[in-house]
Amino acid sequence: LAKTTQPISMDSYEGQEVNITCSHNNIATNDYITWYQQFPSQGPRFIIQGYKTKVTNEVASLFIPADRKSSTLSLPRVSLSDTAVYYCLALGVDYKLSFGAGTTVTVRA
């Protein structure tokens, strides 16, 4: 299985940028890295996906360095509703999907 490591928690204030880094070892060389958001009692929800360099969509940016040993999710100008658990997901060299343990982001007013 891929080994994915994320910070357990991060605190922020409304309007700030939040950056969450996930370290991933033993991931497949030809597959994507994906980030999901999860609220209590709900299934995870897709945020963004990338392979290398930087990807941006309407809610987040994702930066993956050339060695693909980590990825950083950037949430610009967070609001209270962004309080959630964020997971990175990668495919291991054994072709098994592996979620990180998740980062609890708490946004305060």
Add this chain to the structure above:
Amino acid sequence: DAGVTQSPTHLIKTRGQHVTLRCSPISGHKSVSWYQQVLGQGPQFIFQYYEKEERGRGNFPDRFSARQFPNYSSELNVNALLLGDSALYLCASSFFQGPSNTGELFFGEGSRLTVL
């Protein structure tokens, strides 16, 4: 369009019993995967199916099994339940055949299993 639907939403079983969880994917999706999420932890991959064939399996004992039907719905079966099987079981559907992390996984709300 309906999202991924799972049933039952909650259930309570006792040790040694068997449980069957069901999942209906989004219309048009041929891939279904199952995950176990213990409270406070990330989802753990159990199985992935595409076109009724198993395409991936996580590190779970043989007590866990699954299948996919011609209409692409899926069942997860767990035999000889243990206390440690208490968790939220999530089903996700996607277009992609896997094993792959390509594309978006669409998750259901999960089935919360409590084993007493």
